[in-house]
Amino acid sequence: MPQRVFTFLSLVFFALLITIAGNGCTQNSSSKDSSGAITGTVRLGPHVPLWMMHGTLTVVVYMKGSTSPAYLPVALEEFYHPAFPVPFRITQKNVRLSGIDLKGNVRLVANLTIDSGSPLVASGTYTGATVGEVAVGGPPVNLLVDTPAPR
Incomplete structure (x- = not known):
């Protein structure tokens, strides 16, 4: 009986060892997703009022439609x-x-938008x-928010 328990435990240990070692050989799912992602950093221009940081920053992706020459918002x-x-980091989940x-x-x-509702701000x-255009899955993009939008 002790021989069977020892054999069983050694087989379980061996299977566990193979499972743990095999995890290092599998492809990381995040590297698979990075090819269809747009990554980057948004920076704030020096002349943008600091109170604007109490608002909402939205990064919008525009693509040309297959039947339209205009750029259409598709992801954010x-x-x-x-x-x-x-x-x-914008992926297919953001579409x-x-x-x-x-x-x-x-x-x-x-x-970068703020709706203050206050006469003071x-x-x-x-x-x-x-x-210009950037490639999906390309190098990281740097965006500078510094231009007031017309009202």
């Missing part, structure tokens, strides 16, 4: 009361339209955008 990520610089795959070249726009929006 929001940050409430952001602390700058703000790192972001708001069904049937749209986040791939190819896109444009990014960051909007003005409501407003500051924006920043990529100069």
